[in-house]
Amino acid sequence: MKFNEEKFDRFLKLEFFKKIFLTYSIKKVLLVIAIILAVIPLIISDFILIKIAEKNLLLNQRQTHTTISWLIANQTEKFLKIMESKVESVKTTILFNSIDSSLPDIISLLDERKTLVDFLENTPEIDYILIKDTQGHQAFALNTSFDTKNALDEKLDLYIINCLHENREIKSPPIFLNQYFKYYIFFVYPVNVGNNRGVIAIAVNMDNVFANLKVKLPTGYNFLIVDKEGSIIGAKNTTLVGDKIDITVFNKEQNNLIFDEFQGQKIIASSSFVPGFDMSVITYIPRETAYKYVKKMKTQTITFGILAVLFASILSIFLSNAFHEPINDLINVTEKISKRNFSVRANIVGSNEITVLAKRINFTVEEIEKYIKRLESLIRYNKRLFISTITALAAAIDAKDEYTRGHSERVTKISVIIGKYLGLNAIELERIKVAGLLHDIGKIGIDDKILRKPGILTAEEFEEMKKHPVIGYNILAPIKELKEINKGVKYHHEKWDGSGYPEGLKGEQIPLIARIIAVADTFDAMTSRRPYQDPMDPEFVRDKIMDFAGIRYDRRVVAAFVKAFNSGEFNELLNVDKDDNNESEIKDNNKGDKE
Structure with missing residues (x-):
């Protein structure tokens, strides 16, 4: 076949080199070429020498392992037979007497x-x-x-x-x-x-x-004595006693070298039976230790190879850096952008294609940064608008009864403080904040005559009042984003012992958000002036809530509430005009408490 010089030249100019330079970095390509030219002859010669050394190593290992395992097995057998003879002497003494x-x-x-x-x-x-x-x-x-x-x-x-x-x-x-x-x-x-x-x-x-074995092990060697099930009953490292090892391969390959793994290490091992006893001796050495001298030879080969290519590598690195560093800077910039750091800019000076690319990237990032800031501003605005709206809605609900004005906002503040003392995260605290504001939204559907009644409700009126958690839940149910928050609205009148409403949940069945609001709701109701009661002393209310821990309220929530109370967290919320009437009793919800 006639050599086509034109096709070969076209192959070199386009396909082959183009594929290499587009697949790998410039620095890597130049380094690989230098290493190939310098190292291949050295590798071939040293490979032959290393194979010879490995062969001699295995011969030496086989002889050493066989000798050590036999000596340990023999000493173990002799010692146990001595024990038998000592017992026999005691038996003889008994028979003599x-x-x-x-x-x-x-x-x-x-x-x-x-x-x-x-x-x-x-x-x-x-x-x-x-x-x-x-x-x-x-x-x-x-x-x-x-x-x-x-x-x-x-x-x-x-x-x-x-x-x-x-x-x-x-x-x-x-x-x-x-x-x-x-x-x-x-x-x-x-x-x-x-x-x-x-x-x-x-x-x-x-x-x-x-402990009485007198075999001196060469450096790096260890031994195990195992029973027929593979349980380790003795070892140079006594901490291994009680562990297990798979002895299937050792039983098949007695006195032969075995390459296996033990405790995450690759080992070279051999085994021998202890005659007359169901035990075997396994000697082993980590492969890394056994191959230390071969590894040293390999290290020397690598060292000489590195020295051989060092000069060529320095030259290739020097030439490739001119291309590699600007590209690497662009890579670092794009990685930071992918992590939402839009303030970063590519700092590359020049007029070539890389510089043009850097300027395009900088312009794109600036536009993205402006857009993100506008979005964040809108999110903050929408959040403030949402909170303001539900705050106004809560205030409107509270305003239906002059005695409960500001109740929802106070419950919210108390609930958030309790949540902080429970160690809740920011997202959970935000949910508590919204749930606290909306917990009585269902009172929109309750007759004003009942809400504003200046005395204790009748049984029929109280049954009507008990509908407000479900009414509130149904109002908010279409809003999927309030799903978790709505649990606090629906279940804040449930009690730990299951005597609450609307579903009679008990214990951990009651969502945590509802358990928190329940305590906050009770505290504010009892320390506020109502047509059917004077405000109670806050410390008296705290003690009463503690009395009902594990009955009406979650003990963990009550503990957080008490800790916050004792730390003075609620001082700003308490009305200084409240009476010191600490003789009043907690009014049972089924007696007509409108909260």
């Missing part, structure tokens, strides 16, 4: 002579030794607490029963005491003296066993 004595007498004699105590003093690996017959006679000695003894007795009972039933020696698998984070192995032996049957049992603390 049985020539002229019964088993209960022997047990009493051992207890009296402190034989078992002396035995444990010379055998610190054993935490508990027990001699017991079928008639309930027993002697024991401890190297641990009585609480631990009780826990050990619970575990030993089954093995003692099996030993007596089967009349044979029983050796338990490792037993874990959860509450003490300790593993034990039980040795239970039958003891038969004449017609008397009993057992001798010891509990070997595996912590003491593993």
